[in-house]
Amino acid sequence: MIRVENLSKIYRPDTLPVRALDGITISIKPGEYVAIMGPSGSGKSTFMNLIGCLDKPTSGSYWLDGEEISQVTADELAFIRNQKIGFVFQNFNLLPRMTALRNVELPMLYAGVNKLKRRELAREALERVGMLDRLDHRPTELSGGQNQRVAIARALVNHPKVLLADEPTGNLDSKTSEEIMNIFTDLHKEDTTIVLVTHEPDIARNSQRIIYFYDGVIEKEELTSSS
Amino acid sequence: MIRVENLSKIYRPDTLPVRALDGITISIKPGEYVAIMGPSGSGKSTFMNLIGCLDKPTSGSYWLDGEEISQVTADELAFIRNQKIGFVFQNFNLLPRMTALRNVELPMLYAGVNKLKRRELAREALERVGMLDRLDHRPTELSGGQNQRVAIARALVNHPKVLLADEPTGNLDSKTSEEIMNIFTDLHKEDTTIVLVTHEPDIARNSQRIIYFYDGVIEKEELTSSS
Numbered sequence: 386m387i388r389v390e391n392l393s394k395i396y397r398p399d400t401l402p403v404r405a406l407d408g409i410t411i412s413i414k415p416g417e418y419v420a421i422m423g424p425s426g427s428g429k430s431t432f433m434n435l436i437g438c439l440d441k442p443t444s445g446s447y448w449l450d451g452e453e454i455s456q457v458t459a460d461e462l463a464f465i466r467n468q469k470i471g472f473v474f475q476n477f478n479l480l481p482r483m484t485a486l487r488n489v490e491l492p493m494l495y496a497g498v499n500k501l502k503r504r505e506l507a508r509e510a511l512e513r514v515g516m517l518d519r520l521d522h523r524p525t526e527l528s529g530g531q532n533q534r535v536a537i538a539r540a541l542v543n544h545p546k547v548l549l550a551d552e553p554t555g556n557l558d559s560k561t562s563e564e565i566m567n568i569f570t571d572l573h574k575e576d577t578t579i580v581l582v583t584h585e586p587d588i589a590r591n592s593q594r595i596i597y598f599y600d601g602v603i604e605k606e607e608l609t610s611s612s
Numbered sequence: 613m614i615r616v617e618n619l620s621k622i623y624r625p626d627t628l629p630v631r632a633l634d635g636i637t638i639s640i641k642p643g644e645y646v647a648i649m650g651p652s653g654s655g656k657s658t659f660m661n662l663i664g665c666l667d668k669p670t671s672g673s674y675w676l677d678g679e680e681i682s683q684v685t686a687d688e689l690a691f692i693r694n695q696k697i698g699f700v701f702q703n704f705n706l707l708p709r710m711t712a713l714r715n716v717e718l719p720m721l722y723a724g725v726n727k728l729k730r731r732e733l734a735r736e737a738l739e740r741v742g743m744l745d746r747l748d749h750r751p752t753e754l755s756g757g758q759n760q761r762v763a764i765a766r767a768l769v770n771h772p773k774v775l776l777a778d779e780p781t782g783n784l785d786s787k788t789s790e791e792i793m794n795i796f797t798d799l800h801k802e803d804t805t806i807v808l809v810t811h812e813p814d815i816a817r818n819s820q821r822i823i824y825f826y827d828g829v830i831e832k833e834e835l836t837s838s839s
């Protein structure tokens with residue numbers, strides 16, 4: 386489903402190059418549930434942005450669902466992204482002047498879903514993450530963990546083939562984290578391919594395989610007991 | 613050092629009131645190290661914003677360092693805040709168009725520290741959190757955990773009497789979290805009063821006392837083995 390070969394990303398190539406990713410080769414099968422761990426600054430979010438079609442690599446190849454897409458145009462990238470990928474950002478990236486409900490409806494607007502259906506599916510997604518009583522609040526009127534849950538609802542609402550979640554439980558208490566992890570497990574049972582970045586070993590153990598990043602390269606991998 | 617009595621905060625009082633804080637009474641001694649835990653949406657950040665002089669309560673009293681300040685003007689609040697408080701925000705709140713270095717220098721600019729000294733102290737604070745090699749990066753050019761560390765450096769740089777940290781390790785790997793907790797422990801030994809919001813029990817156990825919030829009220833308190 387997701388395959389990268391020798392993927393690299395160098396920021397500031399002309400001044401003081403930062404080798405955020407230095408030749409990553411990974412293969413993730415359809416329906417697989419993978420976790421990514423590693424120190425702060427080791428390239429995890431950079432990797433997620435590349436496979437999430439939000440940015441292009443400096444070099445290397447990327448196949449998504451069988452299609453090589455490292456050199457497509459920005460428009461094509463946006464189209465593929467909206468079709469196949471649900472993304473939970475590390476800093477949520479919600480639109481600050483829209484309510485929680487509107488923020489969750491947004492991916493469906495791009496996908497051409499009609500207004501009544503958008504509203505219904507958005508409410509359903511918000512209910513799933515326990516946020517139905519706050520759907521008319523804007524991001525500044527929500528707590529950190531509430532914003533995180535709205536971002537998760539937005540990522541799920543289009544029933545994507547691939548769910549990419551960059552530290553989705555960083556602002557959640559243990560009970561709420563567990564509820565989110567149960568949602569991910571349900572999605573996994575429904576054959577969603579999941580890539581989850583986390584700093585917490587207990588969260589990572591929900592996956593089938595953990596990949597460890599270090600300084601822009603893959604340091605090691607391990608299978609979990611759920612594989 | 614910090615005392616609140618019957619402190620309340622009601623958002624949207626005229627439409628659909630949200631009782632974010634519902635009569636909080638807490639007393640924190642000078643030099644005490646307290647942790648706050650509780651479910652997402654239970655009022656922790658709201659409480660921190662009130663004691664951090666970033667917002668005013670709907671009702672109730674607040675004494676900071678012996679002075680009752682629940683009714684002072686916005687200017688007086690800003691002055692007190694800059695004088696006495698270092699604040700690590702849950703969402704960092706760094707200025708996006710300034711470099712890490714400039715962001716950390718900012719509190720000292722308000723405190724009237726000269727340019728050379730600002731630069732020196734900012735570099736020192738960034739070194740303390742392991743961010744010296746990224747001081748010319750702007751927030752969008754930094755990882756989540758790097759941004760969090762810059763926010764921590766900014767909170768420490770003025771050597772505040774009171775350090776308020778709202779989930780300061782949410783984006784950090786375990787090794788970096790430990791380094792940050794060691795910094796807090798050192799500050800505590802230097803008599804800084806510390807209030808730390810966290811979702812992680814291991815992080816909370818660095819404090820002397822843990823206060824549990826639930827639905828805008830205090831549910832219970834417990835002393836830790838470090839008290």
Ligand SMILES: Nc1ncnc2c1ncn2[C@@H]1O[C@H](COP(=O)(O)OP(=O)(O)OP(=O)(O)O)[C@@H](O)[C@H]1O
Binds near residue numbers: 529
């Ligand atoms: N400006 C606002 N307008 C309306 N409601 C608000 C506003 N700010 C916060 N709230 C509500 O107040 C409640 C408490 O929010 P707060 O940010 O204090 O929670 P928290 O304990 O810090 O949660 P988390 O652990 O998720 O960060 C939440 O239910 C939130 O929706």
Ligand SMILES: Nc1ncnc2c1ncn2[C@@H]1O[C@H](COP(=O)(O)OP(=O)(O)OP(=O)(O)O)[C@@H](O)[C@H]1O
Binds near residue numbers: 425754
């Ligand atoms: N736009 C940019 N320009 C320059 N350097 C960048 C840029 N974006 C990221 N970096 C650098 O690339 C490296 C990798 O960043 P990345 O965000 O992928 O780390 P991460 O593993 O997600 O870290 P964290 O766990 O702290 O979120 C970091 O050292 C960061 O400073």
Ligand SMILES: [Mg+2]
Binds near residue numbers: 429475551755
């Ligand atoms: Mg990251």
Ligand SMILES: [Mg+2]
Binds near residue numbers: 529530656657658702
């Ligand atoms: Mg909060």
